[in-house]
Amino acid sequence: xxxxxxxxxxxxxxxxxxxxxxxxxxxxxxxxxxxxxxxxxxxxxxxxxxxxxxxxxxxxxxxxxxxxxxxxxxxxxxxxxxxxxxxxxxxxxxxxxxxxxxxxxxxxxxxxxxxxxxxxxxxxxxxxxxxxxxxxxxxxxxxxxxxxxxxxxxxxxxxxxxxxxxxxxxxxxxxxxxxxxxxxxxxxxxxxxxxxxxxxxxxxxxxxxxxxxxxxxxxxxxxxxxxxxxxxxxxxxxxxxxxxxxxxxxxxxxxxxxxxxxxxxxxxxxxxxxxxxxxxxxxxxxxxxxxxxxxxxxxxxxxxxxxxxxxxxxxxxxxxxxxxxxxxxxxxxxxxxxxxxxxxxxxxxxxxxxxxxxxxxxxxxxxxxxxxxxxxxxxxxxxxxxxxxxxxxxxxxxxxxxxxxxxxxxxxxxxxxxxxxxxxxxxxxxxxxxxxxxxxxxxxxxxxxxxxxxxxxxxxxxxxxxxxxxxxxxxxxxxxxxxxxxxxxxxxxxxxxxxxxxxxxxxx
Amino acid sequence: xxxxxxxxxxxxxxxxxxxxxxxxxxxxxxxxxxxxxxxxxxxxxxxxxxxxxxxxxxxxxxxxxxxxxxxxxxxxxxxxxxxxxxxxxxxxxxxxxxxxxxxxxxxxxxxxxxxxxxxxxxxxxxxxxxxxxxxxxxxxxxxxxxxxxxxxxxxxxxxxxxxxxxxxxxxxxxxxxxxxxxxxxxxxxxxxxxxxxxxxxxxxxxxxxxxxxxxxxxxxxxxxxxxxxxxxxxxxxxxxxxxxxxxxxxxxxxxxxxxxxxxxxxxxxxxxxxxxxxxxxxxxxxxxxxxxxxxxxxxxxxxxxxxxxxxxxxxxxxxxxxxxxxxxxxxxxxxxxxxxxxxxxxxxxxxxxxxxxxxxxxxxxxx
Numbered sequence: 001x002x003x004x005x006x007x008x009x010x011x012x013x014x015x016x017x018x019x020x021x022x023x024x025x026x027x028x029x030x031x032x033x034x035x036x037x038x039x040x041x042x043x044x045x046x047x048x049x050x051x052x053x054x055x056x057x058x059x060x061x062x063x064x065x066x067x068x069x070x071x072x073x074x075x076x077x078x079x080x081x082x083x084x085x086x087x088x089x090x091x092x093x094x095x096x097x098x099x100x101x102x103x104x105x106x107x108x109x110x111x112x113x114x115x116x117x118x119x120x121x122x123x124x125x126x127x128x129x130x131x132x133x134x135x136x137x138x139x140x141x142x143x144x145x146x147x148x149x150x151x152x153x154x155x156x157x158x159x160x161x162x163x164x165x166x167x168x169x170x171x172x173x174x175x176x177x178x179x180x181x182x183x184x185x186x187x188x189x190x191x192x193x194x195x196x197x198x199x200x201x202x203x204x205x206x207x208x209x210x211x212x213x214x215x216x217x218x219x220x221x222x223x224x225x226x227x228x229x230x231x232x233x234x235x236x237x238x239x240x241x242x243x244x245x246x247x248x249x250x251x252x253x254x255x256x257x258x259x260x261x262x263x264x265x266x267x268x269x270x271x272x273x274x275x276x277x278x279x280x281x282x283x284x285x286x287x288x289x290x291x292x293x294x295x296x297x298x299x300x301x302x303x304x305x306x307x308x309x310x311x312x313x314x315x316x317x318x319x320x321x322x323x324x325x326x327x328x329x330x331x332x333x334x335x336x337x338x339x340x341x342x343x344x345x346x347x348x349x350x351x352x353x354x355x356x357x358x359x360x361x362x363x364x365x366x367x368x369x370x371x372x373x374x375x376x377x378x379x380x381x382x383x384x385x386x387x388x389x390x391x392x393x394x395x396x397x398x399x400x401x402x403x404x405x406x407x408x409x410x411x412x413x414x415x416x417x418x419x420x421x422x423x424x425x426x427x428x429x430x431x432x433x434x435x436x437x438x439x440x441x442x443x444x445x446x447x448x449x450x451x452x453x454x455x456x457x458x459x460x461x462x463x464x465x466x467x468x469x470x471x472x473x474x475x476x477x478x479x480x481x482x483x484x485x486x487x488x489x490x491x492x493x494x495x496x497x498x499x500x501x502x503x504x505x506x507x508x
Numbered sequence: 509x510x511x512x513x514x515x516x517x518x519x520x521x522x523x524x525x526x527x528x529x530x531x532x533x534x535x536x537x538x539x540x541x542x543x544x545x546x547x548x549x550x551x552x553x554x555x556x557x558x559x560x561x562x563x564x565x566x567x568x569x570x571x572x573x574x575x576x577x578x579x580x581x582x583x584x585x586x587x588x589x590x591x592x593x594x595x596x597x598x599x600x601x602x603x604x605x606x607x608x609x610x611x612x613x614x615x616x617x618x619x620x621x622x623x624x625x626x627x628x629x630x631x632x633x634x635x636x637x638x639x640x641x642x643x644x645x646x647x648x649x650x651x652x653x654x655x656x657x658x659x660x661x662x663x664x665x666x667x668x669x670x671x672x673x674x675x676x677x678x679x680x681x682x683x684x685x686x687x688x689x690x691x692x693x694x695x696x697x698x699x700x701x702x703x704x705x706x707x708x709x710x711x712x713x714x715x716x717x718x719x720x721x722x723x724x725x726x727x728x729x730x731x732x733x734x735x736x737x738x739x740x741x742x743x744x745x746x747x748x749x750x751x752x753x754x755x756x757x758x759x760x761x762x763x764x765x766x767x768x769x770x771x772x773x774x775x776x777x778x779x780x781x782x783x784x785x786x787x788x789x790x791x792x793x794x795x796x797x798x799x800x801x802x803x804x805x806x807x808x809x810x811x812x813x814x815x816x817x818x819x820x821x822x823x824x825x826x827x828x829x830x831x832x833x834x835x836x837x838x839x840x841x842x843x844x845x846x847x848x849x850x851x852x853x854x855x856x857x858x859x860x861x862x863x864x865x866x867x868x869x870x871x872x873x874x875x
Contacts, residue, residue, distance in 0.1 A: 304753075306752065306753065325755070326752065326753070326754075326755045327755030327756075327757075330754075330755045331755075336753070338753060343747075343749045343750070344749050344750055344753040345750065345753070346747075346750060347743050347746050347747040347750045347751070348746075348747065349746045349747075350742075350743070350746065354739070358743070358750070358754040359754050359755065361736045361739050361740075362736045362740075366736075367736050370735050370736075370737070371730075371734050371735055372734055372735060372736060372739070
C-alpha cells in the first residue's frame with residue numbers, strides 16, 4: 001500500500017547544528033505511527049517541519065502523492081494535516097463550539113448558524129465515540145475533555161493526518177486509556193496518526209509502527225509486533241539501560257521518620273490526610289503508591305513543614321517536628337524534591353547557580369558577612385553542573401532555558417548532594433526523558449547507600465517497584481496497606497490503589 | 509554529533525539571543541522617546557508653533573548655561589529616589605504606588621527635625637534630618653506592608669490611599685501646628701541654616717542631595733544583587749511558592765521590602781526640603797512620586813536605568829520652562845510628551861516577545 005505521508009531525507013540545521021539530518025518518515029493510511037526519541041532528539045523539529053513552522057534545508061514532503069511546499073501552519077491545515085500540541089491552543093472563555101469553528105469563516109456576516117454547525121460537529125465526535133458538550137465553556141472542562149475538543153477541532157478542519165505531541169503527559173491513567181481507545185477507533189476508520197512520545201509502554205500499547213530518532217537521525221524503523229521495549233530503548237538512547245541495583249539488606253538502620261496518627265484538613269475543610277501512621281529507617285526507601293490526588297502532595301508538605309498537621313505527631317529521629325517551620329526542617333537535614341519543579345522547586349528566572357544555592361544562600365561558604373562570595377557560588381555551580389551532568393549553556397543561564405530533565409537535575413543535585421538524613425522525593429522523574437530518569441534513580445539509590453532515609457512518592461508503579469524496599473499504598477488520604485517489595489504484584493497494588501484492603505487484594 | 513562543537517554552538521546561539529534581548533531593552537525606551545517627540549510635534553503644529561524651534565529650546569536650553577544644566581540634576585534628584593523606591597518594591601513582586609505619600613511623610617519629618625536642630629552644626633543637623641525622613645518614609649511604607657503581609661490586602665490600593673492621607677497631613681501641618689510665626693502664608697518657618705544641604709556648584713541650586721541619590725542607586729543595586737538579603741527579596745518577587753519552599757518567610761520579606769521602599773521615597777522628601785525649599789509648604793514638588801514610577805518603567809526597573817531615565821525627565825522638566833519662555837508654549841505640553849513616552853514604552857514591552865518571534869522566524873528562513 002502506498003503511504004499517505006512520505007518525508008524524504010529531511011535535513012534541518014540551526015546554524016551548523018543539525019536538528020534533523022537525512023530523516024525519512026513514512027506513515028500509512030489507518031496507522032498509528034509513533035515517533036519515539038528522547039527530549040532533544042529532533043522529534044519536535046521534524047513535526048514542525050511537517051506542520052509548516054520550519055522550512056527544511058533539504059528533503060521533500062509527499063502527502064497523498066502531492067509534493068508539499070508549506071509556508072505556515074495554515075498551509076498544513078489546508079491540505080489535511082492537524083496537530084495537537086502538548087499545551088492546548090484553546091480560548092478558555094469561549095464555548096467548545098466557538099473554539100472548534102474559530103477562524104474558519106463559518107459565520108455568515110455576524111450570524112453563526114448554531115444548529116447546522118452543532119450537527120456537523122457532533123457527527124464527527126460520535127463517529128469516534130467521543131463525548132463532547134458543545135455549549136460548555138472550555139475553562140469548565142477537564143484536561144482530558146479539552147484534549148477531545150482539540151481532536152474534534154482538527155477533524156472538523158478535515159485532518160487526514162493527526163500529529164499528537166506527547167498527548168498523555170497531562171492525562172490521568174483513565175483518561176489515557178480513553179484517549180487510546182479513541183485513537184484506535186480513528187485509525188480503524190482510516191485516519192493516520194503520528195504519536196510523539198518518549199514513553200515506551202504507550203508505544204507498545206497503541207502503535208502499529210515506530211520510527212526512532214536519536215541526535216537528529218533515524219536509528220530504527222520498527223514494526224511493533226516484532227519488537228520489545230528493550231530493543232526500542234537501545235534504539236532510542238544508543239545503549240542498554242543498566243538496571244538500578246538495589247540491596248534490600250541495608251534497611252535496618254535507626255528510625256529516621258515516624259508519623260503518628262497524622263491528619264490534615266486543608267483550607268477548604270477537606271480532610272486530605274486521615275490518621276497516617278508510617279515509619280522509615282536510615283538507608284531505606286519507602287514507596288508511596290497511589291493514584292494522583294489522593295493526598296500524596298499533602299503528605300509530603302506536612303512532613304516538610306509547608307503546611308502543619310491538624311492532628312497527630314511527626315518525629316524526625318527523636319525530635320518532634322510537627323509544628324516546626326520549613327526553615328527549621330531544612331536545617332535538620334531534610335531534602336525535598338517537590339512534585340512541581342516550576343512552582344516550588346526552582347525560581348525559573350534565577351540562574352542555574354542561584355537555583356543551586358536556594359537553600360544555602362545564607363550559609364557559609366556562600367556568604368561573607370552581608371555580601372555573597374561569588375567565587376564560592378560559581379565554583380559550587382561548576383562543580384554541581386559537572387557532577388550531575390546538567391546540560392546548560394553555563395552557570396549563568398536562566399533555569400527557564402533548560403530542558404525539563406536538566407531543570408530536575410538542578411533540584412536533585414541541590415537536595416541530594418548534602419547527603420540529607422531524610423529525602424522526600426515526590427514524582428522525582430515526572431516529565432523527564434529516559435536518560436534523566438535513569439540518572440535520577442541512580443542518584444536516589446546512591447543516597448540510600450549513604451544512609452539517607454528516602455520517602456518516595458510516585459504514581460509510576462514501575463518506579464516504586466524498582467526503587468522501594470517497602471511499599472505503602474495511599475487512597476483518599478489513608479494508608480490502605482503496606483507490603484514488602486518482595487511481595488510486589490502489580491495487580492495487588494492496583495487493587496489497593498482503588499481502596500481495597502491488603503488482605504482482600506492479596507487473595508484475589 | 510560532536511559534543512564540544514555542539515556546546516559551543518549552543519553558546520553562540522544563546523549569546524546572540526542574549527544580545528538581542530539587551531539591544532531591545534535599550535532600544536525600546538530610545539525609540540519610544542523619539543516617537544513621543546514626533547507625536548508631540550504634531551500637537552505643536554496644531555497650536556501653530558514650529559516644533560523644531562520648540563524642541564531646540566526644550567533640549568538645548570539645558571546646556572546653555574551652568575545654572576540650567578545644574579537644574580536638570582536638581583529636578584532629577586527626587587525622581588531618582590522615588591524611582592528607586594518603586595524599583596525596590598517591584599523587584600520583590602510588589603507595586604508601591606505610594607512614593608508620593610512616603611516622600612511627603614519624609615518631608616514632614618525632615619522639616620520638624622530641621623526646625624528643632626537647624627541651629628546646630630550641619631554635621632549633626634543634616635544626618636538627623638535624613639534619619640527622620642528615612643524613618644517617616646519607612647513607617648509610611650511599612651503600614652501597607654503589614655496590611656499586605658498579615659491580612660493580604662492589596663498594597664496597590666493601600667499605598668495609593670496613603671498618598672492622600674500624607675498630602676492632607678501636609679496641608680494640616682502647614683495650616684495649624686507648624687504654621688510660620690507671622691501666620692501669613694500656609695507654610696512653615698525656614699528650617700535652621702545648619703540643616704540646609706550644601707551646594708555642590710556655586711550659584712546653582714545643585715545640592716549634595718544629588719550625591720546622596722546617586723549613592724543610593726549603587727547601594728540598591730548592591731543590596732538586590734550582591735547580598736543574601738536581596739536574594740531573598742528577589743526570590744519572593746519572582747516565585748513566592750519557590751521561595752516559601754526554600755524556607756524564606758514571605759510575609760516578613762513583603763513587610764521589609766515595603767519599609768525599605770518607603771524609606772527611599774522618604775529620602776526624596778529630605779532632599780526637597782533641606783536642599784531646595786528649606787521649609788514645608790502646601791503642594792510642594794507635586795507628582796514627584798509618580799514621576800518616579802515613570803522613571804522606573806522607562807528604566808526597566810533597574811537602578812542604573814532609573815538614574816538615566818530620571819535625568820531624561822529632568823531635561824524635559826527644565827527644558828519645559830525654557831520652551832515656555834522661548835516660544836510661548838505652555839510648559840504642560842511636556843507632561844503630555846512624558847505620558848506618551850510611558851505609553852509607548854509599555855506598548856514596546858508588550859511587543860517585545862512578538863518582535864523576538866519575528867526575528868526568529870526570519871532566522872528560520874521563512875518569509
